[in-house]
Amino acid sequence: MITLEDIDLDLGGKPILRGIGFQVRSGDKAVIHGESGSGKTSLLKLLIGLHRPSRGRVTIDGAELTGKAIHGIRGRTFYMPQEVRPIGEETAREFVDFVFGFAVARALAPSGDELLEALERLRLAPELLEARMSELSGGERQRMGLVRGLLLRRELMLLDEVTSAVDEENKRLIVEHLLGLEGVTIVAVTHDPLFVERASLRVELRAGELVRAERPGGG
């Protein structure tokens, strides 16, 4: 369970978030939505210690996100930013494989069949694995990023508008797939109406403040 208690966040002396508090339960498919510049990405980054709150605290399963606790939590998390940028000349296969070179993920390195299955689920042609990341479209790069997420099988997925460059048909497919992941807690920043509609927790922000954190149908 992720708990945010009365969070303020300032970046570069500017107030970004004020008085944010809500809880994400294990297995939740939570969305953070709201207008541009409302602090959604900053809030997501707080959940994995990429930003540190100016006031209040974030806990995951009772452990506050400070010091050593962060390293343990990071080993159980998949985080994906909105833009998947190629770093150099890497192919899509090298891009996917890269995360399995981390000591915390080495044991999870996928077999060839598992990789093909993940590609198929996200409607990516296997030939794309040999293409350079810089040659793929923005939507294909985002889906390659999600391939990493599916193969890593982490219990917490933090996703920042990861379908923003994907076409409508594939967007629906990805959202359906993410919503169907059992035992996985997802917190996603999104504008996608389907994701917002089907989420188990909707967190709405406006100008850095919490408008509402609601569970459709109560609970």
Add this chain to the structure above:
Amino acid sequence: MEAKEITWIGMGAAYATLGVSFLMLWLNRVKLKKQLLLALVRMTVQLALVGIYLTALFDLNDPIVNVAWVLAMCAVANYSLLRGSGLKLALFAYTFPALLIAIGAVLAYFVALVFQPSPLLDARYVIPVAGMLLGNSMSRTLITLERFYSAVRGDLDGYSSCIAMGASVREAAAPYVSTAYRVGLAPWLASMATIGLVFLPGMMTGQILGGSPPMTAIFYQIAIIIAIHVATELASMLAIRFSMRKGFDELGFLRLEIFK
């Protein structure tokens, strides 16, 4: 055979050719005449000073003075490379050992096993070879460090996503290290591939003009190129590795305060 000395009249004739350069600037209305003049004066004064201190060092030829001189050159080179890389001098304590280890190890190896002068720490070998290693290592390390830190800074989300998934700083930074390394290596590879075809290296030309047989000069040149190559590789990689201790915090974040 000793090198034939250039007379003062000969030096005057060499400077006279600069008139062509100034004429070109004037005809093409390039407003760089003052800067060119300043650069030429600086070059002349600096080389004159080098002549004076090298004469003194060679006359003295004291191993301790020679080593102290190399240390001082390392410190100056380190200061210059940090200034040029857009990073703060706070990294000095991390990049200085990188340069020192790279230059010290390669210099010791080549002096002891390849050049074998007598005495071993002969100023005529140690000072110029250290200067060549340092000059090249400084420019390569500058490019590599600058590319590395600006690549991580330019893709902070991508880098941070790896940290957020449990990667160590070294693991998350690996692709940026590799990119920076490639950028630093490319010009050197290009120049190495054309040595002898497009241009003759200055050191070799100097030796031939100084009276050495061409093959002796070429052997020295090859050994120096290899030494420069190994020293620049070592210096740039160690500078990245050592500077990462200061460049990233305990949670793996890039410290933005290291940038100027």
